[in-house]
Amino acid sequence: MADGSIGLWTVPLAVLGGAIRVSTPFLFVSLGECITERSGRINLGLEGTLVMGAMSAYGISYLSGSPWLGVLAAGITGAMLGALHAGICSLPRVNDVAVGIALMLFGTGLAFYLGKPLIEPTAPRLPAIDFGWWSDIPQLRAALRVNVLFLIGVALAPILYWAFRTTRWGLLIRTAGESSDAARAMGHSVLLIRLRATMVGGFLAGIGGSFLSLFYPGSWNEGLSSGQGITAVALVIFARWDPLLCLWASLAFGGAAALGPALQSVGVTSGYHLFNAAPYILTLAIMIITCSPKRTLTGAPAELSITR
C-alpha cells in the first residue's frame, strides 16, 4: 500500500461511505413521509419539496453566509409546501395522490425557475465532523467525515419509533391514520392532525434537500435530486411505515448507490448498469418476498388511499 491505494478494500469502504453520505436525504424524506402517511395521507409531492429545499437552502446560505440558516429556510419551505398539500387535500373529493403529483411538478418547476441564478455561485457548505481522526488511512477518514444532519436523522428514527408508540401526539396521528371516525369520536379534527403531520413531513423533506445542496454532492444544479425524493416515498412502503426500518432502508439505498462506481474503480467493469440499478433490484426483491395476496400490507395505515 505504499502508493496509498487500498485495493479491494475500496468496495466495502465506499459502501460504508456511501451509506453515510448518500443516505441522509433518503432518511429525512422517508421519516417525514412516514409521519404524513401514518396520519392517513400520502404526499407524493416530497420530490418537489426535496428540490425546493435544496434550492432554498443553497440560496439562503449563499445570501446570508450561514449554511444553518439555509437548513432552516429549507425546512420552512418544506413545511409551507406541506401545508399547501394538506390545505388542498382538506377540500372535499380531492385525491391526495393526484395533488401530490401536481405539487411534485410544481416544486421542481419553481425550484428550477428560482434557482436559475444560483447554479454558478458557490455557497458556504455545512461543516463535517471528522470521526476518522483515530485512523491514518486517508480513505477511511474521508468515509467517516459525517455531517450533523446525518446524526440528527439517525437519532430521529428511534425517537419517532418511540413517539408513535407512547406519546399522545404519536397515538393521535396513528388514530387519524387507522380510523378517522375514531379520531373524530374522540373530539379531534382529523384535517388538523393531517395538516400538522404533512407540514412536519414537508419540514423534514426540505431539510433532506438542504443536505443535497449544502453537503453532498454539495452544490445546486437541476439534476441534483434525480428522483431521490420519489424513491424515498417508495422506501416508506418498503419499510412498512416503521421509522426504524426507514433508517435501515435508507442506509441500504445509500450504500447500494455507491456500489456501482466502487466496483468499477477496482476493475469490476462488466454490467455496471446492473450495479447502478442495485437499489431498485433490492426493492423489487423485498417487495416480492414480503407480499402476499391474502392480506394487505402489514403496517399500512388503514386510511391511506392506496390501501383503502
Place this chain on the structure above:
Amino acid sequence: MDFGRISRRQLLQGGAALTLGAAVGARPAFAAETTIGFIYVGSRDDYGYNQAHAQGAAALKKIPGLKVIEEEKVPETDAVEKTIESMINLDGATLLFPTSFGYYNPHMVKMANKYPKLRFEHCGGLWSDKDPKNAGSYFGYIDEAQYISGIVAGYTSKSGKLGFVAAKPIPQVLRNINAFTLGARLANPKATTQVIFTGDWSMPVKEAEATNSLIDQGVDVLTCHVDGPKTMVENAARRGAMVCGYHTNQSALAPKAYLTGAEWNWEVLYPKFVKMIAAGEVIPNFYRGGLKEEVVKVSPYGEAVSAEARKHADDIKAKLAAGNYVIFQGPITDNKGNTVITAGTERSQQDPELEKMDYLVEGVLGATS
C-alpha cells in the same frame, strides 16, 4: 413566408455595412436586425455543455444588428420542433442553432425541409449527403484539448493514477478518454487512467460517488465527460485531488486544484458563421475543426502546473494548432492487448474510423461494456 429571402438580403446589406463600417473606422453593424435562435437541452448556466453554447450566443449578442433569442431545457423530442416553429414564426428567426445531439434527426431535418430558405446549424457533426442543403452540423475535435489536459495531468500526478468520470461508452466519450490517456503517457509512460461510467449525462450523486471511489483508489488527478463537471470538480478539490475541466472553464470553482481543461470555443465559431453568411459565403454543411480552426481551446494553466509540463504541453499545442501533429498514430494497442491502429498508420482527425471508436487504449483501466 418570405423571411428567408428578406433576411438573406438583410444579411448581405449587413455584410456591406460591415465592410463599409470597417473602411470608415466605425463599428460594424448589420443594416437591419437579424434574429438568431439558440436552443439548449439543459440549463444554459450549467458550467458545462450548455453554458459553452450560451457563451457562444453571448458573443453574438455583442455584434450590433443581431438579435439573439434563447430557449433552454428543450427536450430532444418534437418539443424542439415547436420551439423552432415559434422562433421562426413569432420572433422571425432566420438562423437557428439547435445545439443538442438528439435534436438533429428527425426534428431539425424536418424543420429544414419545411423552411428551405432559413439556415439551421446543429452541433454534433451528423450531416450527410441525404440531408437538406440549408442544414448543417458542426463539431469540434475536443480530444485535441483532452490530449493537452492529459499531458498536464501526467506530469502533475504523483501516483501516476488518473481518473475519468464518464457518462456513457459512446465513441465521442471513448475518444476523449483515449486522447487523455495517450497524452498522459507522453508525460509519464506508466500513467494509467481509471474510468468510471455513471450511465447518464447528469447524475450528480453518482458522479460524486465515482469521484470519491477514484480518489480512494489513489487517483490524484481527475477529469470527466459529463454534462455538468461542477460536481466532480468541487468534490475532487475537497478531497485534495487535482482536476482538469471539460466543456468550459471551471477554474473559478476550484482555483487551486484546477490544472487546465478542454473547452469548446463557440464564442469564436459562431461569430465566424455569421460573418460567413453576411459575406455571402457558404458554410460547409459538415463543419469540423480542432485547435487549429479554433473550435476548441485549452484552459489557461493553473498554478500547480510545473514549468516542464507547461513547456511540453505548449509544444504539442503549437503543433496541433499548426495542423502537423497526429494523436492517433500507430502502433496503438487497446487495453485487451489487440492492435487497433497498426504501426505506420496515422489516423488524423478527419479519419472516419475514429468516429467509430469502440475501444479503450492501453493504460486505461476499465471496459466499454
